[in-house]
Amino acid sequence: MQAEEHADRPLPDVRALDALVGGSPAGVAVFDEDLRYVYVNPALERLNGVPAAAHLGRTIAEVLPDVDVRLDVLRRVLADGRPRELTTSGQTWVDSAVKRRYWRGACHRLQEGGRVSGLMVIAQEITATQNEREELLRARSYLTLLDNAAVSIGTTLDVRTTCQELADFVVPLMADVAVVEMIPRDVGHTRREPPAGVLRLRRAGVATVPELADAIAQFGGPGADIDYQDDAAVPRCLAADGPVVENLYGDERLSRAAPSPERVEAYRAIGLHSAVAVPLTARGRPLGVLSLLRAGDSPPFTEGLDVVVARTLAGRAAVDIDHAYRYTHEHRIAGELQRSLLSEPRGPNPGIEIASLYLPAGAGALVGGDWFDAIPLQGGRHLKVMGDVMGHGVEAAVAMSNYRSMLRIMAEDDQPPHRILERLDKAVEQSGLDRAATCLVAVVDRREGVCEVASAGHPPPVLIDPGASRARVAPLVAGPPLGTGFGGYRTTVVPCGPGTVLFMYTDGLVERRGEDIDVSIERLTRLTLPAGGRLEDLLDEVVDRFADTAEDDIAVLVSRSRGY
Known part of the structure; x- marks a missing residue:
């Protein structure tokens, strides 16, 4: 033809x-x-x-x-x-x-x-050769992925942020959907217990390709509790502490991977066909699971390179999550301790007004070692203390507690400020505390209208007199910080009559990078008592004028005697 x-x-x-x-x-x-x-x-x-x-x-x-x-x-x-x-x-x-x-x-x-x-x-x-070439290209892209993981995952010490960073990082290069779920660590409140034979995890991070975003949203976002039946892929992954790969062809396999039988139809409707679950484990302890899913035309997961890379990423992220957990735990303990030490001091007697302020350097910063106290003395006098332990975290907060306890004991002997500092310095040296601290001790005598002040490396107090146009800085000779063992403290007597505000603070209020400390302290002389004379209004002014530029924690204690 x-x-x-x-x-x-x-x-x-x-x-x-x-x-x-x-x-x-x-x-x-x-x-x-x-x-x-x-x-x-x-x-x-x-x-x-x-x-x-x-x-x-x-x-x-x-x-x-x-x-x-x-x-x-x-x-x-x-x-x-x-x-x-x-x-x-x-x-x-x-x-x-x-x-x-x-x-x-x-x-x-x-x-x-x-x-x-x-x-x-x-x-x-040449199918085999072509597949090898594609596998090599994929391996190269995965190596690049692993290189970038260090700067993209664990950028903060927040658990939920780290989990979301992990999910975002693997989509779309490794998966169409990524879900990070954690074993709940509820502290301070009760949680609903799951039914028998059900594993309940808390979803902490979800990422999807755009075309699946609406469909995946119906399954629950970060913060939702997800219940898994015993034979689902996620519980099996945790039980074995190893990856579980599921190619979801057929209802039996789909039902084994889904959290519940009701979810099978939903998975089928959006075309999910392959999944891999890898454990998030740190220091031998399971923290949660990273689940990767593919849909549509994406190739199924394999036991080889896909699982190796997923497990490597999960291992690295687990270390970051563990660090975040430990940081959160330490921050909570230190915060509770510091809050107890920075609670509003009770007035030594009805003739004394006191107000205080504490501002951490930032929401993500470890708590510092600032503390203040007010202690009544004989004869209507009262002692005020402002201290700052060097460093941050639990150790600083514990050291702060020790300093405060020792100082309260020594204040009972009714010694002048420099004697209190000398005894405290020796006690610190003998106690083995390895954190130095600055400290300002002031004893106000309302009857005499004076204030006796001594400093162990601490900035001088400022006194705001009634009706004065400028505040005045107490002319102190500061001795070395506590814990150095050098001693050599001196008491300075300054006028402090009824109505005069004694303004004590930590160096976070005044220290600024590139500025001489004397210039910074001089700025405080512009403080005046606001109209109405409330000490709380004075603290509000401090926040407005100094908080935004602070580079360290700020603690302020202000007091005023009404007369004798």
Whole structure:
């Protein structure tokens, strides 16, 4: 039939070709000038899964509709006679577990008697080689991913933020959906217990590709409690402390991976077909699970590179999460201790007004070692203390508690301020406390209208007199910080009559990078008592003027005597 339609066109001598390439292990096809098959050898029959007779007179698209071929390349070879190579991919009629196969072909124009007679294509399957190449490219991208993980996950000491960073990091490069769920650590309140045989985790991070965002949102976001049946992938992952890979083809496998039977239909509806769950474990203790899911056209997870990379990322993130847990625990303990030491001091007697302020340097900063106290003395006098233990965290808060306890004991002996500091310095040295502290001790005598002050490396107090246009800085000679063992403290007596405000503070109020401390302290002389004379209003002014530029914790204690 072909010969009748194209009698003026020479056709390749297929008998001679068959003798030449019929036994070749490479697939060989010969096409006429309309790119219709006129010959295929036995090797190509096996590659295509189609008998030779079913090829003849038909185009590639008619025989192999699921194979992508660059027809423009074939036509250029026919036109100019220059041989070319091309790569095609797709699926033939041969059963294959590989989702996409690849072939490499060499194209040559055929001529007889000086006239073009057709085109010959010699093809070999390169699926394994192509898959290896893609696996190598994926491995390289995963190595880049792991390199970037250190700067993208664990940027804060907040557990939920770290979990969300982990989920965001793996989508879309590794998964279409990523979910991080934690074993709950509820502190200070009760939580609803799950039914028997159910594992309840708390969702802490979710990330999805945009097209799945609405569908995944129905399953619960961060903060939601998720219940898993015993045979689901997540509980099995935690029980084995190892990865669990689930290719979700079929309801049985889908139901094993889903948290509950009701979720199976929802998973099927959005096309989820592959999942891997890896444990988040740190210091031998399980913290939670990272679950990765793929849907639609994404390839299924494998036991090889996918799991190795997922487990490596989960291991790194688990360390960051553990650090965040430990930080939160330490911060809570230190915060509770510091709050107890920074509670509003009770007035030593009805004739004394007291107000206080504490501002941490930042929401994420560890608590500091600031403290203050007010202690009544004999004869209507009262002692005020402002201290600052060096450093932050639990150790600083514990040291602060020790300093305060020792000072209260020594205040009972009714000694002048410099004697109190000398005894405290020796007691600290003998106690083994390894944290130095600055301290300001002031004893106000309302009857005499004076204030005795001594400093152990602490900034001097400021006194705000009634009706004065400027405050005054007490002219102290500061001794060394407590805990150094050097001693050498001096008491200075300054006027402090009824109505005068004694303003004591830590260095966080005044110290600024690049500025001389004397200049910073001098700025406090502009403080005046606001109209109405309330000490709380004075503290509000301090916040307005100094809080935004503070680089360290601020503690302020203000007091005023009403007369004797």
